[in-house]
Amino acid sequence: MSTRGRFRGRAVESGVDAFLGIRYAEPPFGPRRFAAPVRADHTGDCLDFGPIAPQSAALPGAPVWRPGDEDVLTLNVWAPARGDGWPVLLYLHGGAYTFGSSAQPDYDGAALARAGLVVVTCNYRLGFEGFGRVEGFPANRGLLDQRAALDWVRDEIAVFGGDPDNITVGGQSAGAGSALFLADAPGVRRVIAHSVPNACYTEDFARRVAEWIDPRTPESAVASADALIAAQKAGPLGYDPVLFGPVADRLPALPPHVDALLCHTTSEYRLFEAVGTLTPVRTDAEYARFGRDHGLPQDLLDGYRALFPTVADAFVELMGDMVFAEPTTRIAEAHGRAHLARFGCPPAWHTADVPFCFGNLAGADFLIGGPAGPAEHALSDRMLRAWVDFCRTGDPGWTGVRHWGEQVDLSARRALWREVDLDTPRDHPVGAPPVSAPPVGVAPGGAAPVSGTGVRPPRPRP
Template sequence: MATEQGPVRGTVTDGLRVTLGIPYAAPPFGAGRFRAPMPAPARDAVRDCTRFGPVAPQSAQLPGAPAWRAGQEDVLTLNVWSATDTSQPRPVLFWIHGGAYTFGSSAQPDYDGTALARAGLTVVTCNYRLGFEGFGRVPGFPDNRGLLDQIAALEWVRDNIAAFGGDPGNVTVAGQSAGGGSIACLMSSARAEGLFHRAIVHSVPDAFFPPEFAERLTRQVAEAAGVAPTADGLLRATPAALVDASDRVAARYADDPDSGFLHYDTVLYGPVLDGELLKRDPVDTPAVDAAAGPVDLLVCHTTEEYWLMHRVGSMPPVTTDDGLDRFAADYGLPQGLVAAYRALMPGAPVLDVFLALAGDAVFTVPTVRLAEAHARAGGRTFLSRFDRRRPRPDGEPVRAWHAADVPFALGTLDATGVDFLTGGPADAGDHALSRRMVDAWTAFAATGEPGWAPLTDPAAPAVHVWDVPDDRTEGASPAHALWHGTRMAPPSLP
């Protein structure tokens, strides 16, 4: 296949062409470190694109995915699943992976694009800079480099996807968690205007940081790395050193109950409200293209978001009433909200109340607020919730927790590592649900219609609920009204 940077060669199987590890920008190290992405070098030779490219610097090792190794620099690559018959342009779905803006990659098995490509889309997934390399604040260098990478990848799609049979005039961006938060940022930024036409966002985290938070965090990470918090000092620190320093700073917050909100959720990095790329909180900023008006938006969250964090031990459990009150204070939540959740869950253990409150605060409410703001601005908005739950033989329920919806929507239920997210091997009902979600995503990307009515009254939203054996429509949850006018306090560091 021909690209503007030079020819690439992938593999062909059963009518699909899979092209992996295509550079969309130059390696962001050396002279390009901490800078906006630079163009990928042109070449005449055919590039072998039969394997995923290296992942961005991180310490995570995820099932079935490659680990980052020091010295791997060509991390700004993307992957394309396309039909071998390119005579009829297909809608494009551009997937942005999650991972707390700190870990993950497009090489994760549950992000495989085969099912969506077989359903009729051209699918693109990409890597972008993470952690300090992507979102740390460096004096004299641009903020939000990870978002700038995503914009560069979308520009590559605009300029090259027609050669793969994709329609550059019909691009849908999709992502979950940090990927969904990234899309909220792209929707609100003029820099991404015109690069996509619809958006699918799942579980948007309320993790958009003021500059002073990012600056103070830079000082802490630099101190942990043994360098000055200046451009020269940070450039002297290797990527591995900054990954290690970030992990140690996060661990310190996790171990300190007096460290505020980061004690519960040690996500150090996220988009910075820098006044340039991001002028306002993107959750409340409608996505309006100056020429075309609002983009179409499909949002989803899960019923029990924060149970995943409890299951993997990424946050300390809150099991006492005093601890629950302290959590609310650390997050800037009104005391009345805690009492209201207790009333909604009579007799429930404190841990269950905490997980419901935390999941709504961090994921559910920002996701729904984005949908409501978009609808009020005149955008066609579709709201959904993932509620597939079931009992297990050991008595522990399979929960509709954070990220459980992703393999259903991408059609990757049988991928390596997915059984942890989904609570075990998929059964016939699960596969039927996955087909419905794949079909909804495909239809939305093609036509803007996922199969249910758009949101018409933000004050009383109708929600499409994904479930087994059948989907249903519900009104807002009882907790919805409790959050009216409530926002978490802006993050700060002790």
């Protein structure tokens, strides 16, 4: 066992202690459901991950949400067993603002702590609980949770040997977008953002989504959101339906005083193609319809069609560049002195870079394209060290663009985006679910009143 002040954790390997499931805010249910987070002081041991936020996802090696789990606003700390003044990384998990948790094996912070960081990961509200529109309650509650976790880190991290004046906020995918929203918070000196998604939503879109959500309990909200996602067969949402995310005019620019490290993979959407969550486009007619649905210029569509051997390839690569690669690169360029990296190690798809940066290649065979050999471990060592050096000094060890793995020339693809606006928040049409499907008790055109905010959800099933 290892004790830091009132926190009792455990040694996870020589020289590294872990403190898991630390409560940073009160459970956001009962009378606090849909409200801003309320600071909590943790009591008890810190030996196991806390419950995860309401969601329907079941991810390999990670816990699942059970109706009745309430204490979901927790965080975890990995710290060098000795010494103090270590730089701090607060890392925010991804998952389309709808699923995921800090308990996923990819985010184990032991290797980074062994290399000289205090690593903090946290859970925050997701989906409708975190980002749905609820009249009379604050918007973007998931972002408010993250800021509460950052406040906790600033106040408490010195107990674990961390330097509260040297905090980096990092994340990948939805976590990267979240990190941008935290970049201007007091105490943040640096930002790491991998695969920033072009995903902000208008107030009107959030309102239309909320009309089809049953908000009476967390489980009814999850079930009705799943039904609504399944119903998106036409328009932009028919290709890759994501209904929740920050309601904002646009992604915030990085403050000029904050050091920045950004990265994207070179074939982002190959992951979604592989797991079957991306509606395929295989014919020229389907490709043209995709372009019309997204309002894309014809020269952009023609350019990608000329660069790739098949329509399907052009579609997948265009989607990845539109949603992740181009927004990430533009944010880096707008900052002026940000460090930019591109991850091209096959399969070079979304999330493949994360196990390399955390030093967690064991068990990540699917994400990284097979068992890790000496070359992959050597690449992981370099990427992990770049993160540690950046968190410590603001310099990851390169200028210009760094290529991790295979170098892919993206200049032709980037030139096609030159005049394309990616800053307008999403305001897509929302297709209605079948009448027989959830939401229960919700009439089209108006969400059921949130009468359950003072009622505790059911207890866990046996």
